[in-house]
Amino acid sequence: MITCGRYIRSILYLLLLISVQFGPHAVEGVWPLPQAFTSSPERYPVNSQDFYFVYGRQSAAQQGCSVLDTAFKRYFSLIFPDHNSGSPADRLSWTIYLVPFCVPDNLSISAGKASLNAETVWGAVRGLETFSQLVYQDDFGSYFVNKTEIDDFPRFQFRGILLDTSRHFLPVQAILKTLDAMAYSKFNVFHWHIVDDPSFPYQSSTFPDLSSKGAFHPMTHIYTQSDVRRVISYARLWGIRVLPEFDSPGHTTSWGKGQPGLLTPCYKGGTPSGTFGPVNPALPSTYRFMARLFKEVSSVFPDSYVHLGGDEVDFHCWRSNPDVRVFMQKMGFGGDFTKLEAFYIENIVNITSALNKTSIVWQDVFDYHERVTFVLQRTSLSVVEVWRAGCYLCEVRRVVKAGLRVILASPWYLDQPGPTHNWARYYTVWPLAFKGSEEQKKLVIGGEVCMWGEYVDATNLTPRLWPRASAVAERLWSDEKQTSSVDKAFPRLQDFRCKLLRYFNLFYPLTYLTFKELNLMVQAKRQDAQCFLAMSAVLHADVFCFHFSSRRGIQAEPLYVGHCKHEYQGI
């Protein structure tokens, strides 16, 4: 078996048995728009019976690379949703072809040849998405692809979507469905805001009480270790990283239920009021607890980044607590609670740094550090997520001037109450429109759609996210000059939204199988299922099997009056 890590060059061929035609049907385009895109009216019929994806002979990735093996099957179904004579697995042949590679990633479709050259397997997965969007059906159901030449690469390396599983619990199925849709828009980071004040659904192996006492329900409203691994494995197949957030010291009410002594007891009139505030930063036990929790988190989530939160800390409770005030005196913080907050975060950053993780924090932490830089080292911060409304580019400028990297979220709070069809507002955001050097602008590593959970759960998540998040995706992927017009984007986004309704291939998980069951299944020739081995960093070996289906679309809401050839049908 050939490995296919992130930095291995992947080269593969799309083998088309090609005959040239000139058809009236124009290419509808690709969303998000590739960096360089030329196509011609010359078109070639594509027939599912004669269609194969094959690895190029010089490709570093070859059969056995589970990401691409799976992507081939998946995109075969996406391109031919009505192809059902035999399972997709039967239809694919894994011939090895020899091609040179090139940078940037390139997709070339011409008479007699179609090839996809990508520097990484992840680039190859993106290229397959692009290719799938180029294939279309005429009114008689025949498939075509036009002569096309594409060079492509993302404008920003961080293109994220935040889901909040604390304010409402999202079933794993809803998360997997979102990962599918993310891949179609070339998002590559799932920011999992997994816990917060209302509930703690993450089932910790080190501190099981956190979820058994802090989740909405200890059995039905939790993410088990296996659930988390399933999400990570699934995301990986789509080239999506999973960035976990364990937000503290604020937003931790639910933590207190399973971890007595962690939160600060609030005082009223000199006595404890019975309520609790943020994590207690004055106790050594707090840091021992956090070190153990983040050690677990670091091993469960393999990504090299971890999000530490740090936003919206309310100082009232800290101020009311005599022990906290004594600690402030001892540390020489006087009455400045921003110093206490900065001290706390500094400690948590050090804990995660020791675990070889890079920390991301919400902008509040930067703001505090900026003010208290004379007592604390700023250098431990590295990535700041800008989320507050107002002049968010002013904040971006301040952060990059301090030499830190930025993720921009402020303009993309898609959960916010408001007109739900205002995609143009999210599209016309210019993340680099601030005064700064080229070096400073390079510190803006990307952006993120935030889907907070106050008013969102699995019932309305999908239509609220899509296709509006796709508008953000184009801003983060494509060249700004080529995508500055809302009017030009509108018909392309409408077309892409129709593709989302139809071009859908849900891998829904079969039950979590043991190796023995897997063998039975393979013996029974369940060719419609795709199984793969997922190894987590702590050497849990899981076998996850996913089932092919192309019956349902992404429930992406309409932009305006009109129709799609294939409407969303509900069940």
Next chain:
Amino acid sequence: MITCGRYIRSILYLLLLISVQFGPHAVEGVWPLPQAFTSSPERYPVNSQDFYFVYGRQSAAQQGCSVLDTAFKRYFSLIFPDHNSGSPADRLSWTIYLVPFCVPDNLSISAGKASLNAETVWGAVRGLETFSQLVYQDDFGSYFVNKTEIDDFPRFQFRGILLDTSRHFLPVQAILKTLDAMAYSKFNVFHWHIVDDPSFPYQSSTFPDLSSKGAFHPMTHIYTQSDVRRVISYARLWGIRVLPEFDSPGHTTSWGKGQPGLLTPCYKGGTPSGTFGPVNPALPSTYRFMARLFKEVSSVFPDSYVHLGGDEVDFHCWRSNPDVRVFMQKMGFGGDFTKLEAFYIENIVNITSALNKTSIVWQDVFDYHERVTFVLQRTSLSVVEVWRAGCYLCEVRRVVKAGLRVILASPWYLDQPGPTHNWARYYTVWPLAFKGSEEQKKLVIGGEVCMWGEYVDATNLTPRLWPRASAVAERLWSDEKQTSSVDKAFPRLQDFRCKLLRYFNLFYPLTYLTFKELNLMVQAKRQDAQCFLAMSAVLHADVFCFHFSSRRGIQAEPLYVGHCKHEYQGI
């Protein structure tokens, strides 16, 4: 077979094998709130093995009444969604019981006895909904119902939801799903705004070109005669009337494609501009066409009401057309186009009156008539739907002062862009808060939720409607004094929303069967399907079969942070 028309008294028993317990689990309540409701902590176990719905012996409705026979099966599944040992049909016994009837409709649950007395079969269907909401499960999965006494009746007789199938096409399945959800909130009118400017999806047997040229797609984006009958039959089983709207003379762009000569040619600089305006009111052919169309509509839709539209007529095109101006002169209308509009509507109302239909019009028509009452008789108008924003109660007052009936829609445009969780805004509407006599207030016959289609199709219809439309439902059903507090309503509506997620029983239609196929199916003992005969007014006999399923919930969006015991799971 015993008929069960709208005005036959229906009396039935809920047979419970009852044993008394006093449980800690409080009754969560019923939505919309019944007129008189008392319950006690005394509770009785309910066991699906021993549970039967039976007709009272003195009941005018008996076995063979398809509405109630079906409702019994349906509500058995709703109450016991996890009951799957044998099909529901096997579990129900049709014993006849003797009970007296009473008015208002009454639901009584006490030790040893549970009975539902209703004046009509429709009241009985509503009572079954109420009963289903009273049954609950404890943490161990056992079912209970508390000692309860309910007297109930609706505050308003017209409780409608408008769906717009012109701006986006809604698959029949999405309409049926909405009918299910409507019944759970006791809505009783489906206002089908079936055609409008963007498309004409109604397939007319008299004028097939209207849809073949005016629909988004002539084959896939239309409602066939059979589709329409299916919707009507299905709605009837839930006690929901189908009110068709064929809006004219404005909002008719799509009509012009299949009916040349119907629309007014607009002029620019003395010559036709190539564009078309409203229906041409100056041609006799217009009225001949409308007479034939409404003759068909009247026979396809059995309801005694028909909605004629009449809103938002733009006079620019009429004014530009020399033939229209000549006609205005001839009729003595001078330059007052409101007279022309009034004249047109007067003719259409006369056409539908001759077909024994009562007309409903949008408020614009009343406003015109009010101004031009000196030339036209006002008496032909009877029901006015108030839709414009601003002081809508001022308009309501004007209409009832003129002796006409009112349906209120202005405050309930749920499709409107804006905060999507603002249910309280729709709840705190007081339809009778205007100065007027008791007689005048009685002319307000109800209200309607409007779900226009600019930004809505099957992808987002359900979460946008529910549970916000349920807030309107309580306003239209319940006593205003008992339901004036948003704070008191909030936990009840949250609880009801959780019921919507879970307590769901989709009847999805099997293919449309011939009698022969039906016989084959019955021979094959497809006990899980429910078939019934639907007779339309023009003597088309259809057999529709619906399948039982209780696996999925209504995709009703959350009101705020929290959880339901049974979350919406997606697929």
